[in-house]
Amino acid sequence: MKLNEIPMPRGARRKIKRVGRGSGSGHGKTSGRGNKGLKSRSGGRVQPGFEGGQMPLIRRIPKRGFNSITDNYLQIVNIESLQKSFKKGDTVTPQEMQAKRLIKHTDVRVKILGKGKISKTLTVHAHCFSKSAVTEIESAGGSITVIKKLVSSNKKVQDVKSSS
Structure with missing residues (x-):
């Protein structure tokens, strides 16, 4: 006997109840949906978070934080990463x-931080440097260049490099 030859037990496949097919069927007329309202309509469902007209939980909880309009975001790179990645x-x-x-x-x-040691001579261009990173890079014989961000008259951001 193979898997496809095993007979299905009686009642394994239940027939689907067809609704809305006359009052004698037990599920005629409104098809078990009741009268009117959102859940009786086709495609009608309660949206997530709806609590029947009560103020939803998501609106009862106070708002937190805000979106800063200033450009305070930095990507951090440690000098130990520069030591590993560059020649x-x-x-x-x-x-x-x-x-x-x-x-x-x-x-x-980009901000360069002074975590780790550096022994290679590198010329590093970044927007910010920590004091420890500057001393480590310069003691290894390297140099730093601060990149300044300037906003031009047409509101597009340009990177202008200035040596220090």
């Missing part, structure tokens, strides 16, 4: 960091 004498820019998957976006500011 001696390399120039480190946000584009290079994105290529090495140290940061996700080049249009968000």
Whole structure:
């Protein structure tokens, strides 16, 4: 006997009750939906969070926080990551960091932090540096360049590099 030859037990497939087929069927006229209202209509369903006209929980709970209009968002890179990812004498820019998957976006500011040690001579271009990162990079013989963000007259953001 094979799996496809096993007979199904009696009552395994229950017949679907057809509704709305006359009053003698027991589910005629309104098909068990009652009279009028949202749930009687075709496609009618109660939206998620609806509590029958009571103020929903999502609206009873107070709002929290706000969206800052200032550009305070930074991507953090530690100097130990620069030590691992770049060779001696390399120039480190946000584009290079994105290529090495140290940061996700080049249009968000980058801050270099001083976690770890660095022994390679690197020229690092970033928007912000911590004091410990500056001392570590310069003690290894490297140099830093601060990238300043300027807003032009046509409201488009441009990156202008200035050496320090």
